[in-house]
Amino acid sequence: MSDHDHHPDEPAIRAEALEHLLVEQGLLDPGDVDTVIATFNERIGPMNGARVVARAWCDPGFRERLLADATAAVAELGIDSGPGGQMEKLVVVENTDAIHNVVVCTLCSCYPWAVLGLPPRWYKSPAYRSRIVREPRSLLAEFGTRLNPDTEIRVWDSSAEVRYLVLPQRPLGTNDLTEAQLAELVTRDAMIGVGRAGAIES
Amino acid sequence: MSSETAAWIDSDAAEAPPSANGELLFEAPWEARAFGMAVTLADSGRFTWDEFRAELIAAIAGWEATAAPGAEYRYYECWLAALSRVAERKGLASVEALAARATELAARPHGHDHR
Numbered sequence: 001m002s003d004h005d006h007h008p009d010e011p012a013i014r015a016e017a018l019e020h021l022l023v024e025q026g027l028l029d030p031g032d033v034d035t036v037i038a039t040f041n042e043r044i045g046p047m048n049g050a051r052v053v054a055r056a057w058c059d060p061g062f063r064e065r066l067l068a069d070a071t072a073a074v075a076e077l078g079i080d081s082g083p084g085g086q087m088e089k090l091v092v093v094e095n096t097d098a099i100h101n102v103v104v105c106t107l108c109s110c111y112p113w114a115v116l117g118l119p120p121r122w123y124k125s126p127a128y129r130s131r132i133v134r135e136p137r138s139l140l141a142e143f144g145t146r147l148n149p150d151t152e153i154r155v156w157d158s159s160a161e162v163r164y165l166v167l168p169q170r171p172l173g174t175n176d177l178t179e180a181q182l183a184e185l186v187t188r189d190a191m192i193g194v195g196r197a198g199a200i201e202s
Numbered sequence: 203m204s205s206e207t208a209a210w211i212d213s214d215a216a217e218a219p220p221s222a223n224g225e226l227l228f229e230a231p232w233e234a235r236a237f238g239m240a241v242t243l244a245d246s247g248r249f250t251w252d253e254f255r256a257e258l259i260a261a262i263a264g265w266e267a268t269a270a271p272g273a274e275y276r277y278y279e280c281w282l283a284a285l286s287r288v289a290e291r292k293g294l295a296s297v298e299a300l301a302a303r304a305t306e307l308a309a310r311p312h313g314h315d316h317r
Binding site for chain 2: 006007009010011012013016017018019020022025027028032033036037040041107108109110117118121124125126160
């Protein structure tokens, strides 16, 4: 688009103008911005969360610690709160046959970045943020997660203080898999609660 | 499946790299810069994450209150608006300075290679 006319109200221009002003005043190092972007693009992603889930499936003691104090339990795996200190407190909620948990941030886009990376586009959308509260069962079905009518759905609204991660149910027939193989079955959507582990993603 | 949901899933699929878990996190380079600036400034104590988040909530609520029906939601425009607001409030960059610089940048000769 560089060979077209620009308007000062374009977000690309406004973002660049802001960065210029901050850098000129010594308030911001553009190299730090590059590092943050690279970290989120390359290093932090759903794999951290998948490791946590797979460990919980394999190690009952870890599972107990995770459900009691997830912030401390994930630190055992070398996962810290990440840039920006996004994860003050992590709470892990466990799916069972009777209870299905799903996570939202109704006000903005709070998300457990340190374990899941950045949220998918739909997580931030007004439609998801309102419908998962109003009509969770039908919305989950649209994601391909059809629940038994008896299953209770619990919707967890993330905030600046508390981030939630869903511990999905371990898929049947996976007793022979190693922890690393199990981690590969754990999708981002399963840890948000719109999908199931071992299921094909939407 | 509602058309709404189909639209998200399509938008995911259209931009998704091969991995089922993956998708491009940013639709344009400026979105990544705006994201990185907010995290960097909060990390270095120029404002707190809560201060930024309060502005983000306000920007999103403002969009939802005023958007025309069917208007496309642009999350990172809300993010940039929130970042500009918190920068203004903290005395990091005034609205006037920002507008003046944007006007200069927009007036650059064609073909100027910028982000």
